[in-house]
Amino acid sequence: MLTARDLVARFPGREPVLSGASITLPDGGRVALLGANGCGKTTLLRCLSGAHRPERGDIARDGVRLEHGRRGLREHRSAVQLVLQDAADQLFSADVTQDVSFGPMNLGLPVAEVRARVDDTLAMLGIEHLAERATHQLSYGEQKKVALAGAIAMAPSVLLLDEPTAGLDPEGVAEMTAILDRLHSDGTSLLVATHDVDWALAWADAAAIVVDGMVRQGPVAEMLDDQALLASARLTPPWTLRLAPRLGLRGRPRTLDEMAALIQARLTENRTTA
Ligand SMILES: Nc1ncnc2c1ncn2[C@@H]1O[C@H](COP(=O)(O)OP(=O)(O)OP(=O)(O)O)[C@@H](O)[C@H]1O
Ligand SMILES: [Mg+2]
Structure with a gap:
């Protein structure tokens, strides 16, 4: 479990961005992090x-407080990986294989192990064909996958993803969602910043919403209603939570399928009573 308690964070000469923010990412959890532009999601x-x-507050993993010294950070990063909002900020090696290898090499793993991790990760993301490509030539969507590959190759127990579906085409969003589902079923805990409330409702167990430097967290359907x-x-x-009350439906459908099932049930009920 990864937790933050009462975080205060600020940039020099400015009001705090976070002013007492707390958040919990349970083991195996899928938490969506939401909030306005500039509210502090990336900072969190x-x-x-x-x-x-x-500036203040604690971060802890399984109850052990993060120490910001060299050793503490190194240990933390072997378990907790962040995928940046702008993938181009994350890619710095000349080609894809080098880039994805960088983290595992730094862990001091044997070369064969690094190679196996890179191959497995590229295969899992369906981007083996990008292995030899120059990172600066990749499309935006390809960059996002390669940046994610670099984090996954570290085999973290926690992945923090900053707007992984933003800017992707619908098929790309579906692919990214399938990758996140696969990571979740493999036991990885996922905290995902997004502006897409429909996606968050369908995908996450819990939502954490940043308002005025603090976080409100709870079951996703409750929070988004x-x-x-x-x-x-x-x-x-x-949209599902806006439409359901207008149709007089009870419950909080999270997906198109759940909405369709509620409507079907209502139609059947009407036919039986007619
Ligand atoms: N390096 C920095 N120096 C100064 N101010 C910063 C820095 N990084 C972020 N900020 C400020 O901190 C606030 C929170 O920024 P942050 O990037 O965390 O927001 P966000 O919720 O991720 O926004 P978005 O949805 O647009 O990505 C903003 O007002 C931003 O201008
Ligand atoms: Mg951001």
């Missing part, structure tokens, strides 16, 4: 990864 993910040192909370976070409710 950077704190959780150890990249940004908060809280109009006042959403308004304060500059979010609109997912």
